[in-house]
Amino acid sequence: xxxxxxxxxxxxxxxxxxxxxxxxxxxxxxxxxxxxxxxxxxxxxxxxxxxxxxxxxxxxxxxxxxxxxxxxxxxxxxxxxxxxxxxxxxxxxxxxxxxxxxxxxxxxxxxxxxxxxxxxxxxxxxxxxxxxxxxxxxxxxxxxxxxxxxxxxxxxxxxxxxxxxxxxxxxxxxxxxxxxxxxxxxxxxxxxxxxxxxxxxxxxxxxxxxxxxxxxxxxxxxxxxxxxxxxxxxxxxxxxxxxxxxxxxxxxxxxxxxxxxxxxxxxxxxxxxxxxxxxxxxxxxxxxxxxxxxxxxxxxxxxxxx
Amino acid sequence: xxxxxxxxxxxxxxxxxxxxxxxxxxxxxxxxxxxxxxxxxxxxxxxxxxxxxxxxxxxxxxxxxxxxxxxxxxxxxxxxxxxxxxxxxxxxxxxxxxxxxxxxxxxxxxxxxxxxxxxxxxxxxxxxxxxxxxxxxxxxxxxxxxxxxxxxxxxxxxxxxxxxxxxxxxxxxxxxxxxxxxxxxxxxxxxxxxxxxxxxxxxxxxxxxxxxxxxxxxxxxxxxxxxxxxxxxxxxxxxxxxxxxxxxxxxxxxxxxxxxxxxxxxxxxxxxxxxxxxxxxxxxxxxxxxxxxxxxxxxxxxxxxxxxxxxxxxxxxxxxxxxxxxxxxxxxxxxxxxxxxxxxxxxxxxxxxxxxxxxxx
Numbered sequence: 001x002x003x004x005x006x007x008x009x010x011x012x013x014x015x016x017x018x019x020x021x022x023x024x025x026x027x028x029x030x031x032x033x034x035x036x037x038x039x040x041x042x043x044x045x046x047x048x049x050x051x052x053x054x055x056x057x058x059x060x061x062x063x064x065x066x067x068x069x070x071x072x073x074x075x076x077x078x079x080x081x082x083x084x085x086x087x088x089x090x091x092x093x094x095x096x097x098x099x100x101x102x103x104x105x106x107x108x109x110x111x112x113x114x115x116x117x118x119x120x121x122x123x124x125x126x127x128x129x130x131x132x133x134x135x136x137x138x139x140x141x142x143x144x145x146x147x148x149x150x151x152x153x154x155x156x157x158x159x160x161x162x163x164x165x166x167x168x169x170x171x172x173x174x175x176x177x178x179x180x181x182x183x184x185x186x187x188x189x190x191x192x193x194x195x196x197x198x199x200x201x202x203x204x205x206x207x208x209x210x211x212x213x214x215x216x217x218x219x220x221x222x223x224x225x226x227x228x229x230x231x232x233x234x235x236x237x238x239x240x241x242x243x244x245x246x247x248x249x250x251x252x253x254x255x256x257x258x259x260x261x262x263x264x265x266x267x268x269x270x271x272x273x274x275x276x277x278x279x280x281x282x283x284x285x286x287x288x289x290x291x292x293x294x295x296x297x298x299x300x301x302x303x304x305x306x
Numbered sequence: 307x308x309x310x311x312x313x314x315x316x317x318x319x320x321x322x323x324x325x326x327x328x329x330x331x332x333x334x335x336x337x338x339x340x341x342x343x344x345x346x347x348x349x350x351x352x353x354x355x356x357x358x359x360x361x362x363x364x365x366x367x368x369x370x371x372x373x374x375x376x377x378x379x380x381x382x383x384x385x386x387x388x389x390x391x392x393x394x395x396x397x398x399x400x401x402x403x404x405x406x407x408x409x410x411x412x413x414x415x416x417x418x419x420x421x422x423x424x425x426x427x428x429x430x431x432x433x434x435x436x437x438x439x440x441x442x443x444x445x446x447x448x449x450x451x452x453x454x455x456x457x458x459x460x461x462x463x464x465x466x467x468x469x470x471x472x473x474x475x476x477x478x479x480x481x482x483x484x485x486x487x488x489x490x491x492x493x494x495x496x497x498x499x500x501x502x503x504x505x506x507x508x509x510x511x512x513x514x515x516x517x518x519x520x521x522x523x524x525x526x527x528x529x530x531x532x533x534x535x536x537x538x539x540x541x542x543x544x545x546x547x548x549x550x551x552x553x554x555x556x557x558x559x560x561x562x563x564x565x566x567x568x569x570x571x572x573x574x575x576x577x578x579x580x581x582x583x584x585x586x587x588x589x590x591x592x593x594x595x596x597x598x599x600x601x602x603x604x605x606x607x608x609x610x611x612x613x614x615x616x617x618x619x620x621x622x623x624x625x626x627x628x629x630x631x632x633x634x635x636x637x638x639x640x641x642x643x644x645x646x647x648x649x650x651x652x653x654x655x656x657x658x659x660x661x662x663x664x665x666x667x
Contacts, residue, residue, distance in 0.1 A: 019391055022455030024570055027620040027638070065623070073611045077356045079451065088623050089615025117313040118326055125309045126333035137341040144340050202354050204347040227325070231316050286459040293459070293541060293565035302568070303555045 020079070021285065023086025023192050025093045027304070028297040030181055032104040037238060039175035044236060044243060045229075046172075046258040049250065050182070052228035054101040055115050060152070061095035063123040064088075064196075067145045071199060074142065080202055087195040090188050097181060109237040115228060122224075143203045147213030150196040151272060154214070154279065155221060157193035158268045159260065160186030161283035164291055168257015184295045190288035193279040211273060218269045357451065359399070360387070364445045365419060370503040373426040374471060375438055376411075378419040382446070386417040392478035393456035393543075393569070396420055399448045401440065406433040409475035409545075410452060411504070414482075420452075423503055425471040456569035458482060461541040465563060466492040467532050467554060469546020473504055475569070476545055484511050491515050491535050495546070498522045529557030536563040543567045573617035573653075576600060580659035584652070586667045588629060601652035601663070609667060619654035626650055631663035 040047045068088050075081045105112050127148070133141065163169075163186035169179055200209065229245045236243075247262065254261040271277060292298045312330060315323050339345055366378040379396075381387055391414055395407045412421030427434045441447070458479045466476040466483075473494055483490035492515060496502045499520045508516045517535060519527060532554055536542060542563045544554050551568055558566055579597040586593070586608060595604045602624050606612050614624035619637030628650045637651040650663070657663050 019389070020394070020451065020453045021457060022453050024455070025616045025621045027616070027618070069613045069623075072613055076353065079357060079453070085613065085615050085623070088613060089621040092615070092621045092623055114314070114316050114318070118316065118323065120307050121309075121313045121326060122329060124307060126329050128309070130334075130337040133338065134341070136346075137338065140340040140346050141337055143347065205351065205354070206348055208344065209347070223325075227316075234317065285457065289457050289567070290459040290461060290541065290565065293567045299555075299558070299566065302566075302570070303552075 021191065023083055023090065023195070025086070025089030026184075026188070026292070026298050027301045028093065028097060028184060028295075029300065030097060030100065030177055030297055032100060032177070035101075035104055035175055035178060037105075037108045037110065037236070039178045040169065040172050040258060041174075043172060043253070043258060044239060045233065045245060045249060046253045048232035048236065049225070049229045049245070049253075049259055051101075051105070051232055052225050053182075054098045054105070055112055055228050055232070056119060056224060058095045058099040058102060059116065059119045059123045061091045061098075063127060064091045064149050065095070067142065067149060068199070070142050071146055071203065074139070074203055075199070077202060080198060083192070083195045084199055087192050090192055094185055094188070097185065101178075101181070110232070110235050112232070112235070114235075115231045119224075143200070143209065144212070146196065146200045146203060147209045148217045149213075150200040150210070151213040151217040152221060153189070153193060153196040154272045154282070155218075155265075155269070156189040157279060157283050158265065160189035160193075160288070162186070162260040164190065164283075164287055166257060172256075172258055180295055180297050183291055184297050187288040187291040187295070190283040191285060191292070193283060197279045207275070214269065214272050359448045359450060362420070362447055362449055364441050364443050364447075367441070367443055370423055372501050374423055374501075374503045375426075376421060376423045376503070377437070377441060378412075378421055379447075379449070380419040384418070387420060388451050389417065390414055390420075390452035391454055392458040392482050393475050394452040394454040395456075395475070396422060396452055397450040398437075399450075400433060400436050401447070402432070402436055404431070404433045404436065406437070409456075411474040411477050414478060423471060423474050456543070456545070456567065458543065459541065459567070460486055460488060461565070463489040463537040463540040464491075465533070465536040465540045465542045466490065467542060467544040467546065467550070468492065468494045469550040470496045470501065471503065472545035472547070472550075473502070473508075474545075476543060477504055477507065479543060480508065480511055480516075484515075489537050489540075491517070491537065491540075493517045493519065493532055493535050495519045495521065495527055495532070495550070529553035529555070530561065533557050533561035533563050536561060538562045539564040541565040541567060545569060573600065576656075579656055582657040582659060583662040585662055585664045588664060590667070592662060595656070600654065601656065605652055605665075605667070612667075614653055617653050619651050622651065624651055624653045626652055627666035629664040629666050631657060631661055633657055633663055 038044050038047045065088050068084055072081065072084065075084060102112055102116065127145065163182045233239060233243050233245055234241050250259060250262060253259050312322060312326050315321055361382060362379040363382045364377055365380045368376050370376045390410055395409045397405055397407050399405055408422040408424060410420055411423050424434050424437050426438045456475050460482065464483055466479055468476045476492065480490060480492050492508060494502055494508065502518060505518060540563050542554065542565065544551055544566065545568065555566065576598050581597045582595050583592050584595060584601050584605060593604050593608060595601050602614055612624065615621045620639050622639045628648045633650055634656045635645055636654040636656065639651060640649050
């Protein structure tokens with residue numbers, strides 16, 4: 001069993017550390033054999049709201065990788081290209097890590113496949129390549145998808161920052177391996193939070209592009225999350241469909257520190273639209289890198305790679 | 307996956323999923339609409355230009371310790387250099403075409419010059435020897451802007467572990483720790499006392515927090531001995547030869563330290579490699595892969611946009627399809643089915659001597 005790891009305290013020069021970080025994927029492994037179905041004990045709703053991550057991320061992050069690979073030939077800056085390559089590797093590992101949880105859910109009698117089938121359709125068909133576009137329109141499609149990803153990455157950084165600062169999950173005795181997955185992933189999201197945004201601005205600095213990215217991705221993400229939570233609670237074999245998610249209940253759970261607050265989340269989405277926005281204004285690279293230096297999974301990966 | 311028939315209802319009800327239907331219709335209209343007015347990049351807006359490389363001139367050179375020279379690199383016109391933070395490195399392009407990373411060992415507050423220290427390694431790849439032999443005051447060279455793969459997070463308690471020339475990134479960290487009043491310790495180990503650079507500068511920061519240790523007097527320290535200097539719960543920053551880092555990693559769990567930072571250097575040197583060849587497509591050009599380079603390295607010269615990331619065979623980003631040839635798979639990512647289907651990771655996978663791998667590129 002990995003040790004439960006306290007998140008390191010923030011120190012003084014935190015905000016400055018972010019400049020020009022080298023991004024590299026970490027080859028982490030998690031062992032899910034012991035993971036209980038409700039990994040926040042006696043909190044099926046909080047568990048499943050967070051579990052929606054595992055439904056969305058494998059397909060979503062594979063799509064990020066695909067779009068960013070297509071964007072590579074459009075990049076005219078060597079440092080940005082290196083950051084994008086680091087981002088791609090990190091996202092590829094994230095997708096696999098969450099896929100394993102999905103496989104574990106199925107083994108525990110919760111069949112996630114109907115929902116995952118829809119998410120696969122969304123990312124591969126709705127947001128996938130459209131045949132017959134002119135090169136100019138194809139290029140516009142790539143940039144537009146980068147703008148969707150930049151908006152989604154704003155939320156993943158917000159959620160990552162929340163995961164790194166969520167003592168409520170420790171108090172509720174959430175499973176330590178799952179906490180490490182969430183915080184490792186969250187820390188890497190904070191670490192690479194600028195890459196998608198910088199890539200979007202590099203390809204198209206227009207404000208309209210940024211707004212469209214959030215206008216499409218933000219509401220879609222919220223809707224998919226609500227749908228996913230409702231689906232998981234209905235599919236949970238131990239609940240017999242007795243538990244219905246409500247906003248009131250979500251607010252109550254958020255106040256106990258088991259979920260990010262709905263109001264805070266929406267406010268965060270609106271900050272993305274501020275003219276002077278940059279992802280470095282959210283979260284702390286120091287805290288993220290500090291966690292990655294303690295994370296049992298990241299440490300085991302580092303030791304195995306020597 | 308089936309991309310023709312929309313997915314069924316989430317709860318198995320015998321009807322099409324309305325949300326999925328609306329999303330699909332939206333996507334089918336949105337994609338072709340992009341490129342029209344307001345739905346495209348403003349054509350009047352200029353494209354962003356790549357960040358130019360730094361042009362630097364050597365302004366000073368001194369012998370720091372046996373076989374170690376220190377160089378000061380400045381802007382030829384005397385202007386301020388791009389800022390950096392402790393742990394950052396500079397990638398120098400040498401006149402032979404070699405590229406080498408060196409950690410910045412100076413003070414980030416000093417924007418007039420970058421300071422690096424280079425140990426002469428006669429058995430190395432030739433970069434350090436070239437620097438020792440050719441970079442004298444007045445010499446010009448180009449470099450990339452500083453990047454940081456070893457960021458200092460300024461935890462309340464830190465232990466800095468340096469092996470030999472590995473002191474270079476840790477010296478600015480010690481300075482920053484001292485400036486912020488952190489509870490810090492620094493242990494510097496090396497073969498003998500005369501090979502340890504920056505001794506006086508470290509002692510000047512705070513002699514009580516610095517431990518210097520020469521192997522010829524005290525023997526090679528174990529990981530546990532090094533970590534015994536850590537304040538309880540400290541974050542360790544380690545930079546030194548690979549055996550030292552491995553020893554520290556192994557001893558970490560039983561030590562007072564709580565976290566370990568170290569710089570990761572993507573590609574490991576190729577071991578047990580034989581020369582082979584790759585062909586880009588059935589009728590394409592054939593490229594020779596030397597025994598000490600990866601196929602990815604060679605492929606990137608011909609195809610600069612080839613994606614890659616980890617260099618170690620675990621992330622799968624560089625996956626290519628093999629059309630013919632007998633590969634030696636060395637990755638940790640692909641399943642036997644994927645390999646049977648022709649997947650190959652050229653960042654680590656190779657082939658036997660004389661073999662040609664035909665790739666779908």
